[in-house]
Amino acid sequence: MxxxxxLQKSWLYRPENRKKLWWGFxxxxxxxxxxxxxxxxxxxxxxxxxxxxxxxxxxxSCALMVVFAKVLGYLLKRPDDYYDKKSxxxxxxxxxxxxxx
Amino acid sequence: xxxxIFPPALILIVGALLIGPLRAPLRPLIVLGAxxxxxxxxxxxxxxxxxxxxxxxxxxxxxxxxxxxxxxxTIFAIMAFAGGLFAFRQAKWWELAAAQAYAAGAIxxxxxxxxxxxxxxxxxxxxxxxxxxxxxxxxxARRAGIRYATMHLLGGVLLKIGIEGVMVHTGSIEIQPIPLxxxxxxxxxxxxxxxxxxxxxxxxxxxxxxxxxPSGSVFLSAFTTKTAVLALILLFPGQQILIWVGLYMIFYGxxxxxxxxxxxxxxxxxxxxxxxxxxxxxxxxxxxxxxxxAAHAFAHIIYKALLLMSAGSVLYMTGRRKCNELGGLFxxxxxxxxxxxxxxxxxxSFPFTSGFISKSMISQSAADxxxxxxxxxxxxxxxxxxxxxxxxxxxxxxxQKDSGLRPKDPPWNMRAAMILFSAGCIGLxxxxxxxxxxxxxxxxxxxxxxxxxxxxxxxLLFSGLAFFALLPLMKRTNTLSLDFDWLWRVAGFNLGRxxxxxxxxxxxxxxxxxxxxxxxxxxxxxxxxAVGYQNTxxxxxxxxxxxxxxxxxxxxx
Numbered sequence: 001m002x003x004x005x006x007l008q009k010s011w012l013y014r015p016e017n018r019k020k021l022w023w024g025f026x027x028x029x030x031x032x033x034x035x036x037x038x039x040x041x042x043x044x045x046x047x048x049x050x051x052x053x054x055x056x057x058x059x060x061s062c063a064l065m066v067v068f069a070k071v072l073g074y075l076l077k078r079p080d081d082y083y084d085k086k087s088x089x090x091x092x093x094x095x096x097x098x099x100x101x
Numbered sequence: 102x103x104x105x106i107f108p109p110a111l112i113l114i115v116g117a118l119l120i121g122p123l124r125a126p127l128r129p130l131i132v133l134g135a136x137x138x139x140x141x142x143x144x145x146x147x148x149x150x151x152x153x154x155x156x157x158x159x160x161x162x163x164x165x166x167x168x169x170x171x172x173x174x175t176i177f178a179i180m181a182f183a184g185g186l187f188a189f190r191q192a193k194w195w196e197l198a199a200a201q202a203y204a205a206g207a208i209x210x211x212x213x214x215x216x217x218x219x220x221x222x223x224x225x226x227x228x229x230x231x232x233x234x235x236x237x238x239x240x241x242a243r244r245a246g247i248r249y250a251t252m253h254l255l256g257g258v259l260l261k262i263g264i265e266g267v268m269v270h271t272g273s274i275e276i277q278p279i280p281l282x283x284x285x286x287x288x289x290x291x292x293x294x295x296x297x298x299x300x301x302x303x304x305x306x307x308x309x310x311x312x313x314x315p316s317g318s319v320f321l322s323a324f325t326t327k328t329a330v331l332a333l334i335l336l337f338p339g340q341q342i343l344i345w346v347g348l349y350m351i352f353y354g355x356x357x358x359x360x361x362x363x364x365x366x367x368x369x370x371x372x373x374x375x376x377x378x379x380x381x382x383x384x385x386x387x388x389x390x391x392x393x394x395a396a397h398a399f400a401h402i403i404y405k406a407l408l409l410m411s412a413g414s415v416l417y418m419t420g421r422r423k424c425n426e427l428g429g430l431f432x433x434x435x436x437x438x439x440x441x442x443x444x445x446x447x448x449x450s451f452p453f454t455s456g457f458i459s460k461s462m463i464s465q466s467a468a469d470x471x472x473x474x475x476x477x478x479x480x481x482x483x484x485x486x487x488x489x490x491x492x493x494x495x496x497x498x499x500x501q502k503d504s505g506l507r508p509k510d511p512p513w514n515m516r517a518a519m520i521l522f523s524a525g526c527i528g529l530x531x532x533x534x535x536x537x538x539x540x541x542x543x544x545x546x547x548x549x550x551x552x553x554x555x556x557x558x559x560x561l562l563f564s565g566l567a568f569f570a571l572l573p574l575m576k577r578t579n580t581l582s583l584d585f586d587w588l589w590r591v592a593g594f595n596l597g598r599x600x601x602x603x604x605x606x607x608x609x610x611x612x613x614x615x616x617x618x619x620x621x622x623x624x625x626x627x628x629x630x631a632v633g634y635q636n637t638x639x640x641x642x643x644x645x646x647x648x649x650x651x652x653x654x655x656x657x658x
Contacts, residue, residue: 010432013503029566032558039551044468044476054480054559061481062488062567065352069359070574077360077580083590 113205136181162214169541187518188316196236203229207324227253249309260292297329304586311365315413339386347381358489382463393462400455404447407522411441418508425577429503440519447526449491455529484564
């Protein structure tokens with residue numbers, strides 16, 4: 001149980017540190033954008049030299065992908081024994097509960 | 102210098118044959134020694150055609166070496182070594198033997214100087230990779246292995262018909278760029294693309310690989326798709342269609358990985374994603390793009406094997422594979438977690454890792470060709486890689502909630518393999534010139550400019566922000582996601598079953614109708630009534646039937 005306690009005390013898992021983690025992250029994010037003030041970005045096209053273009057583009061494209069995946073999930077997600085139940089071999093489904101190792 | 106007169110793949114084939122008969126304590130010697138010997142042999146070879154033989158009246162070129170082929174063979178040999186190191190104390194000997202034969206196939210393809218040799222080694226890979234899938238040892242693995250083999254044998258048939266077409270139409274079996282001007286070219290392209298997990302058959306990869314053993318998926322991640330990448334570079338460089346095939350694969354991999362719960366299936370989808378970058382680069386086809394695709398294949402094999410080693414270690418120590426049953430392992434498995442994170446950073450092209458110096462060449466080549474749409478999509482995809490593999494895999498496995506599991510780090514050999522490949526990821530990232538020196542074309546590219554670092558950090562860290570901000574949308578569910586393979590696993594299967602059932606019912610009806618007809622004939626037969634000559638009635642019935650068929654057939658003609 002000592003290992004258990006150790007993990008509970010682990011810095012990352014303490015709720016009061018969540019805010020600190022977010023602030024630290026926000027600081028790093030700000031640094032990457034503000035760095036563009038000092039370091040001129042050489043783009044391939046005109047628009048990718050705009051201030052913070054990559055930050056905005058990265059965030060928006062990821063948000064779009066997550067939302068798209070979510071919507072697609074409603075259409076495509078099935079219980080993970082879907083194919084076992086579809087199987088013509090009824091015995092298979094009973095046997096399949098043993099996964100790995 | 103040793104005068105080499107045999108294909109380097111032969112070393113691994115002999116090794117694979119020896120592993121079984123040898124006594125157990127000697128097996129590691131072969132598992133680890135044969136790939137190193139192969140590596141030595143590869144680097145003893147000069148460029149050009151080194152060994153030919155006669156096969157079915159064709160002169161086949163068993164060994165043709167070039168910088169590009171050497172690059173792929175080198176990473177295949179390194180992979181066989183590191184995979185062997187990861188596996189040799191835990192995996193069954195037949196898995197180790199099959200993996201070595203599988204690696205032999207990949208190296209054979211890398212040095213194949215003609216289409217026949219390529220095809221022979223291609224099939225060697227198909228057979229022994231199937232055995233590796235089966236070594237998962239579960240009923241699920243057996244079934245996935247059959248589906249896997251079906252897909253690859255189908256790909257092999259397409260490839261073979263295409264190759265025969267080329268042989269008949271051009272008289273040449275040389276490996277050279279093939280135009281997509283006729284059916285032969287398209288068939289070869291289709292056969293190669295099946296191995297690259299291109300649409301619409303991408304599903305075989307995420308279906309089969311996660312069913313293999315913890316070490317099996319490490320081997321599987323390296324060879325099949327990357328030999329397909331090499332074949333595409335050799336046969337179809339600069340084919341525009343590959344740009345769009347590649348982009349589809351890139352986004353398919355991201356979206357499906359986002360939906361996935363099984364940790365190794367997440368990584369399997371991200372193989373499709375990464376191979377998509379390479380295929381896209383091959384489609385762009387400039388020297389920079391081909392260099393980028395080749396470099397990315399090299400880097401990818403290392404970090405993807407590393408990621409699967411990390412996932413395999415978790416599976417080996419916990420017996421669990423689903424993200425919703427894992428979490429909080431970083432504390433008790435620090436080495437596995439750290440190596441997994443290094444692999445995750447490398448796949449995300451974080452600066453100072455191998456992905457940064459390879460993938461950026463592909464994006465650069467798109468920009469150089471003024472392909473703005475392609476470039477923007479690649480940029481979005483780079484952010485997406487960090488999202489689906491770079492953060493999602495380590496986050497859900499090693500952090501997230503505390504699952505209550507307290508597994509230790511895996512045995513020393515598995516740790517050693519992970520540390521070796523972690524060093525590879527960082528080494529290549531810090532010293533890109535090592536890899537650049539091996540590329541097929543001279544490299545005129547500097548990845549480490551201040552501007553590139555700033556833009557890359559912005560892109561990746563803000564996609565990280567998107568991940569954590571949208572975490573509620575990515576709640577893990579016990580689900581799988583339907584793919585095109587639904588068409589043959591369910592729809593096609595049901596159609597087949599209904600057709601068979603229908604035919605069976607038809608057969609029964611035909612039999613009973615025939616019996617009724619026979620009884621009628623029998624009753625009305627005067628001979629039967631008079632002499633009791635049963636068989637004659639039957640004979641007459643059949644004679645009349647045959648006559649009817651023949652006459653009607655004649656009339657139709």
